[in-house]
Amino acid sequence: MLLVLAALALAPRAVGLFAISSLSDVFMIATIAVALNLIAGYGGYPAFGNVVFFGIGAYSTGVVMVRFGLPFALGLAAGVAVSVATAALFGPLLFRLRGHYFAIGTLGLNGAVAQLVTNLPLSGGGKGLSLPLIGGSPFAAASFFYELYLGTLALTVIAAYLIVRGPLGYACRALRSGEDVAQSLGVDTLRTKIALWAASAAFTGLAGGIYAYSLTYIEPPDVFNLALSVKAFVIMLLGGTATLLGPLVAAVLVEGAVAVTQHFLLNYDVGVLGLIIIAVIVFAPNGIRLRK
Amino acid sequence: MSEREASLTLEVRGLVAGYGDLEILHGVDLTVGDGEWVALLGVAGAGKSTFMKALSGLIETRAGSIRFAGTEIAGIEAHRRVARGVALVPEGRRLFAGMTVAENLLAGAHTLEASKIAMQRERILSVFPALRERLGQVVGTLSGGEQQMCAIGRSLMSSPRLLLIDELSLGLAPFLVDELLDALERIRCDGTALLVVEQDVDAALRYANRAYVMQLGRIVLTGSAAEVRADASFAISYMGLSPT
Numbered sequence: 001m002l003l004v005l006a007a008l009a010l011a012p013r014a015v016g017l018f019a020i021s022s023l024s025d026v027f028m029i030a031t032i033a034v035a036l037n038l039i040a041g042y043g044g045y046p047a048f049g050n051v052v053f054f055g056i057g058a059y060s061t062g063v064v065m066v067r068f069g070l071p072f073a074l075g076l077a078a079g080v081a082v083s084v085a086t087a088a089l090f091g092p093l094l095f096r097l098r099g100h101y102f103a104i105g106t107l108g109l110n111g112a113v114a115q116l117v118t119n120l121p122l123s124g125g126g127k128g129l130s131l132p133l134i135g136g137s138p139f140a141a142a143s144f145f146y147e148l149y150l151g152t153l154a155l156t157v158i159a160a161y162l163i164v165r166g167p168l169g170y171a172c173r174a175l176r177s178g179e180d181v182a183q184s185l186g187v188d189t190l191r192t193k194i195a196l197w198a199a200s201a202a203f204t205g206l207a208g209g210i211y212a213y214s215l216t217y218i219e220p221p222d223v224f225n226l227a228l229s230v231k232a233f234v235i236m237l238l239g240g241t242a243t244l245l246g247p248l249v250a251a252v253l254v255e256g257a258v259a260v261t262q263h264f265l266l267n268y269d270v271g272v273l274g275l276i277i278i279a280v281i282v283f284a285p286n287g288i289r290l291r292k
Numbered sequence: 293m294s295e296r297e298a299s300l301t302l303e304v305r306g307l308v309a310g311y312g313d314l315e316i317l318h319g320v321d322l323t324v325g326d327g328e329w330v331a332l333l334g335v336a337g338a339g340k341s342t343f344m345k346a347l348s349g350l351i352e353t354r355a356g357s358i359r360f361a362g363t364e365i366a367g368i369e370a371h372r373r374v375a376r377g378v379a380l381v382p383e384g385r386r387l388f389a390g391m392t393v394a395e396n397l398l399a400g401a402h403t404l405e406a407s408k409i410a411m412q413r414e415r416i417l418s419v420f421p422a423l424r425e426r427l428g429q430v431v432g433t434l435s436g437g438e439q440q441m442c443a444i445g446r447s448l449m450s451s452p453r454l455l456l457i458d459e460l461s462l463g464l465a466p467f468l469v470d471e472l473l474d475a476l477e478r479i480r481c482d483g484t485a486l487l488v489v490e491q492d493v494d495a496a497l498r499y500a501n502r503a504y505v506m507q508l509g510r511i512v513l514t515g516s517a518a519e520v521r522a523d524a525s526f527a528i529s530y531m532g533l534s535p536t
Binding site for chain 2 (some may be wrong): 167170172173174177178180181183184185186187188189
């Protein structure tokens with residue numbers, strides 16, 4: 001695993017701009033999928049609107065950098081903090097719901113926050129928000145974001161590992177077996193769910209913040225885009241719910257298929273994603289099951 | 293706290309509970325003394341499991357009182373009741389099938405201080421030595437008796453003062469039930485009070501100090517195990533027969 005990580009860290013020196021950019025996309029969506037897996041896979045709560053934290057992370061980073069003139073690192077920290085605070089604030093309300101009702105509740109949250117951001121002058125409203133350019137050559141900038149995405153993914157996987165192997169992980173497993181069983185074993189189920197969702201929000205928000213600075217321009221339909229949630233769900237399902245490494249492999253497969261399609265059959269990438277969704281549901285409903 | 297309260301682990305008065313619009317329990321009174329073994333009998337549908345859920349906080353109490361160790365617990369959440377010393381072994385065991393015996397036991401230690409986990413696990417393994425050989429085994433591959441031992445052991449990991457067991461012998465061979473009863477008697481002798489829901493009358497009354505018979509959400513008979521066994525109305529209420 002460490003060898004793979006080292007090889008990936010050195011990759012920008014050996015590959016071109018297109019490969020760096022494509023791999024960055026893979027790391028980003030893999031981060032979102034691993035984070036989603038915490039609440040949806042391990043917790044059993046299908047947070048379809050989890051992309052809300054990607055948007056919150058992106059906009060928090062943008063607002064901190066543009067409106068307050070603060071550095072990127074503080075923008076990222078703000079993105080994580082606001083994402084976690086949002087999960088903690090809305091968790092007690094949304095976790096009264098289960099299954100598809102919860103899923104719809106998170107979609108509602110995404111829609112409400114997107115609308116709020118669209119109408120707030122602070123966030124640039126519907127016109128979007130332009131962030132400062134990072135400077136340097138395009139290759140240097142791409143390499144910087146590549147390393148940042150890779151580091152974020154590694155951090156997310158390590159954090160997810162520590163969470164699922166620790167006391168919270170046992171609480172999650174109890175939760176998945178049934179809330180009544182979990183409660184009868186002394187698990188504070190609401191607190192467990194909020195903690196899981198907050199962790200999921202933190203890493204999704206972090207990815208959103210990096211995305212905002214790497215793109216230098218964000219607008220609500222782009223960062224609160226449900227297609228991103230759908231893609232993360234497909235990756236999680238293909239990799240196997242409640243697995244740590246599955247989503248990484250699945251992210252490479254899905255993002256690779258989409259990238260190849262975009263390269264050779266421009267504008268058919270959404271169609272390919274649709275076919276992948278159907279194939280996963282029909283042929284691999286339990287995913288590829290890398291049990292780690 | 294009065295002397296009487298101190299000697300009672302559990303005191304339930306006028307308990308009313310149910311699901312949605314349906315009221316299942318219509319004012320149940322029941323007590324369990326310190327270190328006592330109490331059996332709760334009744335035919336299927338009598339309300340025994342609902343009563344156990346109400347005691348453990350899995351369903352809301354609509355009226356009445358549940359006092360545990362002298363403190364009212366009717367309004368507090370299920371996980372806080374575990375922390376106070378009330379543990380439930382649910383009907384059907386509800387073990388974590390993909391996890392090992394050791395992991396299942398650990399999952400039950402959620403409210404226990406980390407420094408006490410190893411010692412509590414040792415206590416449980418001394419009561420259920422069969423589990424020691426199976427610690428690394430996934431629970432789905434255990435026999436029914438071993439699964440029930442694991443379920444009881446998991447609930448005991450919180451070091452409860454009162455253990456509620458819903459349907460102890462369900463689906464188990466008689467010799468396994470005997471083994472479980474002996475183990476539970478050792479647990480009771482260690483100071484844990486037991487309230488055991490059981491359909492097998494002989495098994496239920498073998499070690500019980502007292503017993504209650506529930507019918508249609510009401511206690512219809514109570515007394516020592518011998519009194520309950522001897523009472524003519526017991527057969528009528530327990531077997532669901534009408535008096536002629």
